[in-house]
Amino acid sequence: MNDTxxxxxxxxxxxxxxxxxxxxFRADSASDRPKSYVLEMFPYPSGRIHIGHVRNxxxxxxxxxxKAMRGHEVLxxxxxDAFGMPxxxxxxxxxxxxxxxxxxxxxxxxxxxxxxGFALDWSRELATCEPEYYGHEQALFIDLFEAGLVYRKxxxxxxxxxxxxxxxxxxxxxGRGWRSGAEVEKRKLAQWFLKITDFAEELLDGLESLDKWxxxxxxxxxxxxxxxxxxxxxxxxxxxxxxxxxxxxxxxIYGASFVAVAPDHPIAxxxxxxxxxxxxxxxxxxxxxxxxxxxxxAEKKGYLTALTARHPLLGSELPLxxxxxxxxxxxxxxxxxxxxxxxxxxxxxxKYDLPILxxxxxxxxxxxxxxxxxxxxxEGVLVNSGPLDGMDVDSAKQWVIDRAxxxxxxxxxxxWRLRDxxxxxxxxxxxxxxxxxxxxxxxVPVRKADLPVTLPEDIDFATPGNPLARHExxxxxxxxxxxxxxxxxxxTLDTFVDSSWYxxxxxxxxxxxxxxxxxxxxxxxxxxxxxxxEHAILHLLxxxxxxxxxxxxxxxxxxxxxxxxxxxxxxTHETYFRREPDSGRMVYFAPEEIARDAKxxxxxxxxxxxxxxxxxxxxxxxxxxxxxxxxIAQYGADAVRWFMLxxxxxxxxxPWSESGIEGCARFVQRVWRLVGEHxxxxxxxDADLARKTARSVHDVAETIEALHFNKAVAKLxxxxxxxxxxxxxxxxxxxxxxxxxxxxxxxxxxxxxxxxSIGQLGLIANAPWPEVDESLLVExxxxxxxxxxxxxxxxLTVPKGASKETLEELALASDKVQRSIDGAEIRKVIxxxxxxxxIVT
RNA sequence: GCGGGUGUGGCGGAAUGGUAGACGCCGGGGACUUAAAAUCCCCUGUCCUCUGGACGUGUGGGUUCGAGUCCCACCACCCGCACCA
Numbered sequence: 018m019n020d021t022x023x024x025x026x027x028x029x030x031x032x033x034x035x036x037x038x039x040x041x042f043r044a045d046s047a048s049d050r051p052k053s054y055v056l057e058m059f060p061y062p063s064g065r066i067h068i069g070h071v072r073n074x075x076x077x078x079x080x081x082x083x084k085a086m087r088g089h090e091v092l093x094x095x096x097x098d099a100f101g102m103p104x105x106x107x108x109x110x111x112x113x114x115x116x117x118x119x120x121x122x123x124x125x126x127x128x129x130x131x132x133x134g135f136a137l138d139w140s141r142e143l144a145t146c147e148p149e150y151y152g153h154e155q156a157l158f159i160d161l162f163e164a165g166l167v168y169r170k171x172x173x174x175x176x177x178x179x180x181x182x183x184x185x186x187x188x189x190x191x192g193r194g195w196r197s198g199a200e201v202e203k204r205k206l207a208q209w210f211l212k213i214t215d216f217a218e219e220l221l222d223g224l225e226s227l228d229k230w231x232x233x234x235x236x237x238x239x240x241x242x243x244x245x246x247x248x249x250x251x252x253x254x255x256x257x258x259x260x261x262x263x264x265x266x267x268x269x270i271y272g273a274s275f276v277a278v279a280p281d282h283p284i285a286x287x288x289x290x291x292x293x294x295x296x297x298x299x300x301x302x303x304x305x306x307x308x309x310x311x312x313x314x315a316e317k318k319g320y321l322t323a324l325t326a327r328h329p330l331l332g333s334e335l336p337l338x339x340x341x342x343x344x345x346x347x348x349x350x351x352x353x354x355x356x357x358x359x360x361x362x363x364x365x366x367x368k369y370d371l372p373i374l375x376x377x378x379x380x381x382x383x384x385x386x387x388x389x390x391x392x393x394x395x396e397g398v399l400v401n402s403g404p405l406d407g408m409d410v411d412s413a414k415q416w417v418i419d420r421a422x423x424x425x426x427x428x429x430x431x432x433w434r435l436r437d438x439x440x441x442x443x444x445x446x447x448x449x450x451x452x453x454x455x456x457x458x459x460x461v462p463v464r465k466a467d468l469p470v471t472l473p474e475d476i477d478f479a480t481p482g483n484p485l486a487r488h489e490x491x492x493x494x495x496x497x498x499x500x501x502x503x504x505x506x507x508x509t510l511d512t513f514v515d516s517s518w519y520x521x522x523x524x525x526x527x528x529x530x531x532x533x534x535x536x537x538x539x540x541x542x543x544x545x546x547x548x549x550x551e552h553a554i555l556h557l558l559x560x561x562x563x564x565x566x567x568x569x570x571x572x573x574x575x576x577x578x579x580x581x582x583x584x585x586x587x588x589t590h591e592t593y594f595r596r597e598p599d600s601g602r603m604v605y606f607a608p609e610e611i612a613r614d615a616k617x618x619x620x621x622x623x624x625x626x627x628x629x630x631x632x633x634x635x636x637x638x639x640x641x642x643x644x645x646x647x648x649i650a651q652y653g654a655d656a657v658r659w660f661m662l663x664x665x666x667x668x669x670x671x672p673w674s675e676s677g678i679e680g681c682a683r684f685v686q687r688v689w690r691l692v693g694e695h696x697x698x699x700x701x702x703d704a705d706l707a708r709k710t711a712r713s714v715h716d717v718a719e720t721i722e723a724l725h726f727n728k729a730v731a732k733l734x735x736x737x738x739x740x741x742x743x744x745x746x747x748x749x750x751x752x753x754x755x756x757x758x759x760x761x762x763x764x765x766x767x768x769x770x771x772x773x774s775i776g777q778l779g780l781i782a783n784a785p786w787p788e789v790d791e792s793l794l795v796e797x798x799x800x801x802x803x804x805x806x807x808x809x810x811x812x813l814t815v816p817k818g819a820s821k822e823t824l825e826e827l828a829l830a831s832d833k834v835q836r837s838i839d840g841a842e843i844r845k846v847i848x849x850x851x852x853x854x855x856i857v858t
Numbered sequence: 859g860c861g862g863g864u865g866u867g868g869c870g871g872a873a874u875g876g877u878a879g880a881c882g883c884c885g886g887g888g889a890c891u892u893a894a895a896a897u898c899c900c901c902u903g904u905c906c907u908c909u910g911g912a913c914g915u916g917u918g919g920g921u922u923c924g925a926g927u928c929c930c931a932c933c934a935c936c937c938g939c940a941c942c943a
Contacts (some may be wrong), residue, residue: 241940664881
């Protein structure tokens with residue numbers, strides 16, 4: 018018997034050191050083993066590892082370690098998405114330099130990751146905030162510019178009129194600046210854009226090849242790209258001008274009761290020049306945030322202009338509005354309003370008392386049935402539409418497009434919802450855009466020999482706004498073209514640019530180029546990419562675009578960077594709170610301040626109860642966070658890793674619980690106790706246990722490959738239970754050794770300690786996955802269900818593959834079944850071999 | 859508002875259209891111990907007339923010999939919405 022307990026506080030560090038010294042996780046591109054690139058989305062160095070990171074990286078780690086055991090050469094790197102706003106916020110709040118703050122965070126987070134024993138190749142570590150990284154990004158940006166994929170145009174930003182600075186969407190709270198509290202305005206600035214729309218069709222078509230991506234992510238990207246076929250048509254205006262309108266529902270043209278243009282549409286601007294009411298309305302529209310959610314949840318408002326628009330088929334005059342819900346960026350920035358069949362138009366028509374006409378119904382008989390309280394945007398049969406009456410929606414669309422083209426007032430057009438990618442940020446802590454502005458030569462790229470354009474260190478955050486824009490000695494430079502005086506671009510790149518190619522840099526890190534094409538060809542595409550569902554659209558679409566752009570430039574030979582994608586759920590925790598009696602304000606308490614039993618919770622400090630709130634994503638504001646360091650110190654890395662894999666399916670949320678982690682820590686010890694049961698001298702075979710072991714090897718491999726870690730965990734619980742119960746035998750001794758191999762990817766420290774203790778030489782990290790004797794996987798008996806009218810009455814254990822006749826006979830012979838039938842006439846017997854018999858009376 | 863997802867015991871969940879609740883947590887009972895910790899064993903969806911039976915997978919309908927699984931409608935919650943990463 019093995020009385021000692023497994024002690025993570027000494028074992029974890031010892032084995033982590035052993036792996037480091039043996040360079041177990043260094044990826045060798047010269048190896049002739051099949052290559053596997055396992056990648057988790059790299060973290061933003063916020064200061065501390067979050068439990069969500071632990072879950073993400075544990076999943077990747079299990080896969081990386083498993084692949085290595087299956088004989089693959091594994092690339093499993095880690096780096097830092099190190100540019101971004103929180104560093105600037107820290108600079109403003111604490112006076113610490115963003116670079117210092119970021120680099121210190123990286124150091125402490127790296128130490129945290131090491132304590133979890135991840136099989137990472139730290140020799141490839143990178144941080145996007147270092148010139149060794151972002152300098153190459155600047156070179157790539159210039160390459161894209163030269164390929165015609167970069168341009169500048171005016172675009173709206175959130176402007177804080179008090180702080181005189183641009184705000185990110187998250188810094189706008191209920192239409193006001195988060196620091197100043199001032200009402201935010203929309204303001205136009207000249208900004209840099211990447212032509213992602215050039216790739217719209219490719220990015221859409223490419224989704225089809227991504228058969229190892231979740232369908233939901235592909236669907237979200239498809240909807241985001243938003244290819245639509247519709248009609249662009251012109252309405253003649255009463256002042257002699259014209260307005261171009263785009264509609265995806267040209268079939269409903271006979272139901273149009275108004276035309277509306279965006280507040281920043283040229284026609285709106287022209288109207289405003291003469292009409293102070295219109296000008297005031299446009300000003301009003303400029304207030305508030307710029308996000309789509311803001312615009313679409315805001316009350317629909319319009320301004321009725323003096324102009325009218327002539328309906329091209331009816332010849333009637335429709336009122337022309339300026340409306341806050343029309344987007345200048347989509348289609349032509351103008352719409353025809355069909356209230357009956359579009360909810361926004363419906364709401365608008367209600368408000369301004371415009372006609373609401375039904376032009377689509379379930380059948381022709383619907384023509385006179387009025388619309389209810391909502392629009393009917395669906396399919397149907399055209400009514401009240403002259404020549405279209407009786408047509409289905411698709412035929413009517415085509416008829417209207419054909420007629421418009423024939424008569425010259427419109428044409429069929431494909432329109433994309435996807436907009437070009439605005440990459441300008443008016444901020445310091447990002448990759449400087451490597452361009453200068455010269456009065457003589459215009460906008461000129463920095464010479465590649467002069468890269469990187471590095472960020473100046475001597476900056477101040479005493480005043481709001483971009484420190485680069487007021488840094489005279491950094492800003493003033495000479496023009497690479499004419500040598501005259503010039504000013505540097507002071508915008509920096511969106512951090513999504515940094516994360517659009519880091520996976521290439523992990524494959525190789527030459528000093529003179531962004532990456533080594535031969536090395537990239539060896540490792541890429543990433544075999545398995547793992548990250549949060551919140552990145553389903555933006556990051557993943559941008560990375561796909563960037564890769565395609567590089568492919569167009571001939572720099573890489575593939576178009577999709579991530580062959581297989583997995584999106585994991587969040588880690589959640591209960592919340593504990595009290596409501597302040599006076600203000601009604603919620604006061605949250607951290608888990609460590611709480612004593613919790615099965616039904617209630619009290620605050621340790623005063624012994625009085627607190628309310629138990631819902632289980633939500635861990636966040637600082639709800640104080641329901643658990644610090645990985647604390648729990649590693651308390652339970653050991655393996656228990657924490659095991660918890661991350663247990664119970665919840667990896668794509669779903671995982672609720673953290675104290676009792677759950679304690680159960681995991683107990684299980685680690687249970688596995689450890691089997692070391693004492695490993696008896697090399699034990700004799701005799703145990704056929705059932707041998708079968709169970711073989712079945713476990715097979716099932717655990719299958720579930721890990723499918724990333725169903727919770728099921729792998731359940732299989733391992735079963736195997737441990739079976740090994741504990743079995744009497745000593747050679748089969749049991751072999752089974753225990755096999756168990757250690759199976760748990761090695763999940764609890765690697767314990768596995769090493771156990772491996773060593775049973776006398777194995779070398780590291781289990783370098784050991785192979787156990788072989789399985791296929792003949793042991795064949796079952797010879799099955800239990801089948803016997804139902805009467807679909808309800809279970811009995812079960813039978815029969816030889817596998819028994820005939821239908823035999824099964825029917827055995828089923829009818831059952832007392833329980835006969836009692837249930839109770840002499841009724843048997844009308845039908847359904848027999849599914851090896852499954853069930855269902856008797857219908 | 860729009861797009862995407864999720865919903866099964868007290869809790870996390872399992873279940874190729876075929877035995878609902880595997881496995882784990884919590885809880886209850888017992889063994890061991892001077893005692894405790896640790897460990898081990900048993901029980902644990904609800905209800906009833908309890909050697910059996912009825913009900914039960916967010917709600918309401920439907921298809922089927924058979925539905926957690928497929929179809930329709932609805933409800934609740936979560937994620938994203940282009941300057942958070």
